[in-house]
Amino acid sequence: xxxxxxxxxxxxxxxxxxxxxxxxxxxxxxxxxxxxxxxxxxxxxxxxxxxxxxxxxxxxxxxxxxxxxxxxxxxxxxxxxxxxxxxxxxxxxxxxxxxxxxxxxxxxxxxxxxxxxxxxxxxxxxxxxxxxxxxxxxxxxxxxxxxxxxxxxxxxxxxxxxxxxxxxxxxxxxxxxxxxxxxxxxxxxxxxxxxxxxxxxxxxxxxxxxxxxxxxxxxxxxxxxxxxxxxxxxxxxxxxxxxxxxxxxxx
Ligand code: OAD
Ligand code: ZN
Numbered sequence: 598x599x600x601x602x603x604x605x606x607x608x609x610x611x612x613x614x615x616x617x618x619x620x621x622x623x624x625x626x627x628x629x630x631x632x633x634x635x636x637x638x639x640x641x642x643x644x645x646x647x648x649x650x651x652x653x654x655x656x657x658x659x660x661x662x663x664x665x666x667x668x669x670x671x672x673x674x675x676x677x678x679x680x681x682x683x684x685x686x687x688x689x690x691x692x693x694x695x696x697x698x699x700x701x702x703x704x705x706x707x708x709x710x711x712x713x714x715x716x717x718x719x720x721x722x723x724x725x726x727x728x729x730x731x732x733x734x735x736x737x738x739x740x741x742x743x744x745x746x747x748x749x750x751x752x753x754x755x756x757x758x759x760x761x762x763x764x765x766x767x768x769x770x771x772x773x774x775x776x777x778x779x780x781x782x783x784x785x786x787x788x789x790x791x792x793x794x795x796x797x798x799x800x801x802x803x804x805x806x807x808x809x810x811x812x813x814x815x816x817x818x819x820x821x822x823x824x825x826x827x828x829x830x831x832x833x834x835x836x837x838x839x840x841x842x843x844x845x846x847x848x
Contacts, residue, residue: 602810602825603841605782606688612782614680615798616694616701619787619813623832624671626698630789646761650722654753655744661756662740665716669736673704676786679835681705688842690780693773695788695795697758699731710773712765712795718757721747727757765794777801785811787831790819799823 606612618628629636643649644660673681681704683689691708692701697716701709719739720727726749730736739745745754759765774797777783783802790796799809799819811823812834820826827834 598825598827599837599841600845602827603838603845605808605810606683606784606838607842607845609688609782611776611780612683612689612784613776613780613802614683614689614692614784614786615788615795616680616692616696616786617788617790618696619789620676620694620831621671621674621696621698621700622787623674623676623830624698624700626668626671626700628787630791641761645758647763650755650760654755657755658742658744661716661758665736665740668698668700668716671698671700673700674832676831676835677701677704677706679839680784680786682839683842684708686839686842686846689784691776693776693795693798695792710769710776712759712769712773714756714758714766716756716758719745719754720757721750721752722755723747723752724750726750726754728754770794773798774801777807778805780805780807782808782810785809785813785819785823786835787813788817788819790817 622628628634644657650657677700680689680692684706691710692706693710693712694701695713697714699715699717717730724747726747730739747754777798778801780802783799785799799822803809803822809823810825811819812827812831814830
């Protein structure tokens with residue numbers, strides 16, 4: 598199976614990756630629905646909805662500051678690095694991710710499409726102010742605030758992530774869907790595939806005649822349409838694939 602999948606990837610003309618929380622699990626970042634998943638311990642509707650933020654913005658910020666701190670301790674793992682290598686090899690053309698942790702870019706992936714935002718970005722709840730904390734060097738400032746305010750208009754700032762009930766960023770979604778239509782292979786890694794519209798991506802690839810390769814420690818909602826299911830940890834499977842692809846290309 599590894600040999601076959603590697604050959605398919607090596608011969609593909611437009612492979613893309615579609616990733617979820619599972620790819621960052623081995624970096625120490627909790628997933629949402631798995632064992633120890635965030636939505637098993639906390640109620641999503643109390644922490645990740647616009648209503649929750651209106652009701653108790655301090656609580657929502659507390660949750661996001663805790664997650665920022667956890668993510669700051671995390672490093673990209675061999676799975677993120679393998680995807681970045683496949684991009685350098687010219688095989689993977691884009692990584693479409695549901696993750697907000699920035700680890701794909703930290704690992705060296707260039708063309709990353711963030712469907713659910715980025716936890717290091719903040720935006721104003723009333724004006725158009727936006728800030729990327731890694732660029733402005735204000736992560737520490739943010740972490741010191743109970744309720745961060747907009748430097749432009751004084752309104753509350755919020756994390757620039759997509760909450761339940763909110764629309765996905767339009768440009769990213771359009772780009773992701775059009776890549777999915779054109780892709781001949783999608784590598785689906787570490788997602789339960791239950792959150793839409795993101796979860797349409799593998800279906801669009803499949804319907805347009807592309808091949809669906811899934812990497813997960815257990816079957817997901819995507820598995821029924823997967824042409825290949827590579828069961829195991831992303832941090833072990835993806836580097837193995839890179840090795841096989843290299844071997845194949847050198848043959
Ligand atoms: P989930 O927590 O729903 O799913 C994580 C998936 O990763 C599961 O299918 C696990 O089996 C798999 N997994 C866990 N560890 C793994 C490993 N080491 N290697 C490979 N696979 C592993 O996370 P997502 O599918 O990303 O949305 O969740 C989608 C969205 O739901 C998130 O983006 C977030 C959440 O609510 C928003 O915040 C809008
Ligand atoms: Zn403002």
